Amino acid sequence: MARARKLLLISPQATFFGRNPKHQQFKRESREFQFFDYTWTGFATGLTIVGSLTPPGWDMHYIDENIEPVDFDEDADLVALTGMTAQADRMYQIADQFRARGVPVVAGGLHANLAPFEVSRHVDSVCVGEAEALWPQVIHDFTHDGLKPMYRQTARSDLSVVPRPAYELAQQRYYPSIWVETSRGCPHTCRFCAATIRYRDKLGYKTVDQVIREVEYVQERWDNPYVLFSDDNFVVDRNRTRELLSRLVPLGIKWSGQSDVSFYKDPEILDLMHESGCMTMLIGFESVSTETLDGIDERNWKFRNLDKYVEAARTIQDHGVGVYGAFTLGLDTDTKDSFEATAQFVKENYLAGIQVSCCTPFPGTPLRDDMEREGRILPDKSWSYYTVFDAVYQPKHMSPEELEEGALSVYRAFYNREFSLRKTRHFKSIYRSLVKKKVEREHALATSGRSMV
Amino acid sequence: MTDTTTLEEPFLTIQRIIAQVAKTSPEAVVLANPVTGLTNVDSIVMLEIVARVELELGIEIDEEQLFAISTVGDFVDVCRELTAARA
Numbered sequence: 001m002a003r004a005r006k007l008l009l010i011s012p013q014a015t016f017f018g019r020n021p022k023h024q025q026f027k028r029e030s031r032e033f034q035f036f037d038y039t040w041t042g043f044a045t046g047l048t049i050v051g052s053l054t055p056p057g058w059d060m061h062y063i064d065e066n067i068e069p070v071d072f073d074e075d076a077d078l079v080a081l082t083g084m085t086a087q088a089d090r091m092y093q094i095a096d097q098f099r100a101r102g103v104p105v106v107a108g109g110l111h112a113n114l115a116p117f118e119v120s121r122h123v124d125s126v127c128v129g130e131a132e133a134l135w136p137q138v139i140h141d142f143t144h145d146g147l148k149p150m151y152r153q154t155a156r157s158d159l160s161v162v163p164r165p166a167y168e169l170a171q172q173r174y175y176p177s178i179w180v181e182t183s184r185g186c187p188h189t190c191r192f193c194a195a196t197i198r199y200r201d202k203l204g205y206k207t208v209d210q211v212i213r214e215v216e217y218v219q220e221r222w223d224n225p226y227v228l229f230s231d232d233n234f235v236v237d238r239n240r241t242r243e244l245l246s247r248l249v250p251l252g253i254k255w256s257g258q259s260d261v262s263f264y265k266d267p268e269i270l271d272l273m274h275e276s277g278c279m280t281m282l283i284g285f286e287s288v289s290t291e292t293l294d295g296i297d298e299r300n301w302k303f304r305n306l307d308k309y310v311e312a313a314r315t316i317q318d319h320g321v322g323v324y325g326a327f328t329l330g331l332d333t334d335t336k337d338s339f340e341a342t343a344q345f346v347k348e349n350y351l352a353g354i355q356v357s358c359c360t361p362f363p364g365t366p367l368r369d370d371m372e373r374e375g376r377i378l379p380d381k382s383w384s385y386y387t388v389f390d391a392v393y394q395p396k397h398m399s400p401e402e403l404e405e406g407a408l409s410v411y412r413a414f415y416n417r418e419f420s421l422r423k424t425r426h427f428k429s430i431y432r433s434l435v436k437k438k439v440e441r442e443h444a445l446a447t448s449g450r451s452m453v
Numbered sequence: 454m455t456d457t458t459t460l461e462e463p464f465l466t467i468q469r470i471i472a473q474v475a476k477t478s479p480e481a482v483v484l485a486n487p488v489t490g491l492t493n494v495d496s497i498v499m500l501e502i503v504a505r506v507e508l509e510l511g512i513e514i515d516e517e518q519l520f521a522i523s524t525v526g527d528f529v530d531v532c533r534e535l536t537a538a539r540a
Contacts (some may be wrong), residue, residue, distance in 0.1 A: 204509050224477055254475075254476075255500065279497045280497065288478070422515065422516075428519075431500045431503070432504045439505070
């Protein structure tokens with residue numbers, strides 16, 4: 001009988017919350033910020049997809065270098081690497097070591113899509129596009145000694161027929177939240193967004209049945225999983241979202257997702273989000289400045305919606321869904337006053353959580369093209385600084401150090417005991433009124449002999 | 454030895470509510486559990502738990518007291534004090 005081939009699926013080590021020691025110190029010491037890792041640490045979804053596309057006859061070992069070290073002596077016929085730009089330097093080191101042993105290395109994922117020619121200098125083969133469209137061919141060519149240096153996707157994958165990711169590969173490791181993908185793509189084309197420009201420019205959806213089966217599969221393998229829907233924009237197709245949320249209610253999960261603010265006008269979606277266990281929605285506000293939002297996306301959608309941010313945040317949170325606001329600072333119209341304005345907005349609106357990042361010129365984005373032309377990219381900042389919390393370019397109205405310090409100042413203003421007490425009071429009053437209504441409903445149902453799901 | 458305090462109110466109410474809101478089994482909720490380490494319980498879930506406990510027991514826990522709670526046992530103690538004060 002032929003020996004099973006061995007595939008190593010490796011996610012290189014990354015730095016969460018930036019390399020700046022002050023950021024790291026804040027992350028370590030702030031009691032109010034402790035849930036950062038809990039909410040946003042997940043496995044490399046791309047590798048579980050590759051796992052699902054690998055035919056029988058292969059043994060697979062999934063290695064997340066944030067959890068366990070890579071054993072460079074481990075038997076392997078083929079290595080698959082993935083990574084964001086911040087992981088690229090480490091990705092190249094890992095590739096070098098395996099290739100020195102004669103083990104071929106294939107790279108995919110976001111950075112390989114953004115900078116395929118650079119990546120190709122470090123690996124045997126680069127996948128540019130979605131794994132579903134490319135990986136079967138890679139495996140076929142490898143087994144026939146014909147691995148090509150680059151694979152490019154020519155047609156978009158139909159997500160409604162893709163296999164379920166091989167969640168079981170990551171099952172034995174501890175992950176605070178389990179990432180499940182229901183769609184790919186986002187209708188907004190923001191100038192600094194790497195994912196939607198190069199990875200998937202048109203939206204694609206899994207069917208609701210597919211998603212429910214995946215969540216059930218995850219529930220069978222993890223005790224009470226906290227599901228993080230990894231879609232770039234979870235609430236684009238409202239009808240589909242309503243159906244999906246209705247089907248999630250009986251599953252009894254707790255979950256978070258990402259979206260723009262538009263769903264705040266849909267009370268049915270808001271009620272269903274709360275009923276289905278939605279804890280927080282990460283919303284890309286990006287900025288609270290009219291000047292900064294003007295031209296940030298191709299359709300100027302975010303600029304046109306700025307005046308609705310306050311009402312949107314209040315409405316969503318009044319429905320029991322916490323708003324986790326994402327902001328990008330350091331764009332060309334931002335000044336040192338932008339930090340205070342952002343801090344004021346997040347506090348006045350009692351957001352449940354915040355992500356304040358430094359604008360980052362990822363390779364392949366229009367933003368990077370502009371900055372390269374203007375000579376503003378900092379040459380001493382390797383890819384490992386592209387964490388979105390480190391300043392890697394010269395901002396127009398401040399120094400890179402001031403940008404990092406200013407972003408951190410928003411965190412300090414928000415995550416502290418005094419404001420957490422105020423925020424807790426605010427949320428407790430929301431929850432008291434929601435719970436009152438819920439208990440009244442439960443009593444009404446109990447007296448009518450029915451029960452709530 | 455059985456810890457008799459676990460068999461009394463308000464522990465039973467708190468245990469039932471945590472299990473109901475966090476969708477976990479009541480047996481998994483014991484006095485020594487750190488509240489932030491409970492399965493399925495993050496800060497927002499905790500607020501729903503607190504709101505339900507407050508309504509059922511007819512008490513109000515202020516934020517300073519809430520912040521001082523580290524374990525289910527602390528939570529029980531605070532509720533016991535507040536219900537006694539109310540009586």
